[in-house]
Amino acid sequence: MKLCRWVIGVAWVLYLVALALLLIGTFGFFGQERDPLAGVFLVPLGMPWVLWTDIFPEALLPWMGALSPLLNIVILTLLCRFFQTGRTDNN
Template sequence: MKWVVRIFTALYVIALGLFLVGTFGWFGQEPDPMAGVFLMPLGMPWNLFFEGDDTFGFLVALMAPAINLGILWMVCDLVESRED
């Protein structure tokens, strides 16, 4: 079950990198308002629950997938402990 957590973590890191590159225009990339499109599905439902202004929405977009990662890790750990 830990492979699920690893895959989600890899997707989160990739989406976070794309978000930062697109938002701040790193590596010669033009700033793009759609840079967070890959973070949104990873952070559901927390993205919708904690909607806010631009500054707060920026932080929610960054941290919402981390909440799901923590929940996923706890569930996988619980399932593995029950299998033993």
């Protein structure tokens, strides 16, 4: 399904851009000032899983926040594969 591939592609692009902004803002790459809110764009992409990251130790919180959008991308991919297997035509 072309729509599924398109949605997954957009999700990947948004995730990679948000991750790049996190790295640029956190480490001050390209002469950018360090910003404590650099990862704010990862929060909506990782909902609702990012709300459950408080069960992890303090040292893992940044990693879990940065990786939580991947869970949504995996779920989208699995849903697309599930619904694609039931189709007889290959559009």
